[in-house]
Amino acid sequence: MLRELGLSRDEEAVYTALLTRPVASVTELVRRTVLTESEVIRVLDDLALRGLVAVDAAAATAWDGSEGERSPAGYRLAPPSVALAPFLVEQRNALQRAETAFSMVTEQYRSAVAHPAGGVVEVVVGVEQVAHRFHQLQRGAQQELLTFLVGEPRAVRRADADVSESFALERGVAFRAVAAQDYLDGDGVLGDVHAGLAAGLELRLADTLPLKMLVSDRERAMVPLDMTDSDGEPSAIVVHRSGLLGALVHLFEREWEKARPLRVAAGGVRVEEESPDDPTEGELAVLALLLAGVSDRRAAAQLGVSVRTVERRTRRLMDLAGADSRLQLGWHAARAGWL
Numbered sequence: 001m002l003r004e005l006g007l008s009r010d011e012e013a014v015y016t017a018l019l020t021r022p023v024a025s026v027t028e029l030v031r032r033t034v035l036t037e038s039e040v041i042r043v044l045d046d047l048a049l050r051g052l053v054a055v056d057a058a059a060a061t062a063w064d065g066s067e068g069e070r071s072p073a074g075y076r077l078a079p080p081s082v083a084l085a086p087f088l089v090e091q092r093n094a095l096q097r098a099e100t101a102f103s104m105v106t107e108q109y110r111s112a113v114a115h116p117a118g119g120v121v122e123v124v125v126g127v128e129q130v131a132h133r134f135h136q137l138q139r140g141a142q143q144e145l146l147t148f149l150v151g152e153p154r155a156v157r158r159a160d161a162d163v164s165e166s167f168a169l170e171r172g173v174a175f176r177a178v179a180a181q182d183y184l185d186g187d188g189v190l191g192d193v194h195a196g197l198a199a200g201l202e203l204r205l206a207d208t209l210p211l212k213m214l215v216s217d218r219e220r221a222m223v224p225l226d227m228t229d230s231d232g233e234p235s236a237i238v239v240h241r242s243g244l245l246g247a248l249v250h251l252f253e254r255e256w257e258k259a260r261p262l263r264v265a266a267g268g269v270r271v272e273e274e275s276p277d278d279p280t281e282g283e284l285a286v287l288a289l290l291l292a293g294v295s296d297r298r299a300a301a302q303l304g305v306s307v308r309t310v311e312r313r314t315r316r317l318m319d320l321a322g323a324d325s326r327l328q329l330g331w332h333a334a335r336a337g338w339l
Contacts, residue, residue, distance in 0.1 A: 026044070026075075124236050179203060180206055
């Protein structure tokens, strides 16, 4: 049972023995398992390093009543609810990463089988070509842009990207970005981030991100590509509507939900630690319009976002409220004091 949490067979045997008696000596554990004394000591050392057991000073000097001899060492089991929780979290995260990888690999294979490769993936090589295609995707967006910001840019200068970003925001395109921590280390980046947030950019911060990416209207995506035959030139792939594109959008939404919002603050930018049970400012703005009887399309126009963004925010509000209808959402919002 405990092997699912990463324990070996011997570790599970010792841990299970300690479950029935949380404080025990090496001698007792040898009697209650099929392991030798050296094996038990080795397992206990490993478990202690992982925080699952600890040496118990009182038990180490206690008399062993069954044998009438001093116990050479006593070990105490750490509370499983505390000690095993990190192992459970890591297993869950590993499963999520595996599911994402499985989804991307499976959909890429299906797309390759169902369509000619050129119809799904377009390879772009060279600084000018990559930059040109990037600006096409960003400036051609009509409803929504999604992007991962990682490290220093290679093919597209940050200043040029900022111009395209401003152009999209001015046209009312919903723009969401997740930035890796290292992205903020670049010269002048914080000033650009401050300007973007003030213009309506929704930006969140993650410790790390798996790749750079730009998604335009969920119709096309651009991802950097390292090619051994491109003489070191920047290169990228443009992914058209397909299962692979759906997997990239799914990856963005997963990272977006985990990332921490960045807000404009006096003199700069701050990371906001939001409670997952509290509506965001953007969600409250949507809620106020909906309660006033404004349609999703009119709300999107007034807020300068896409209809899809309004629908996404409404769905999250309903999830937070546990509501099955917008009428129930309004009743809960009034009781919870959201407005």
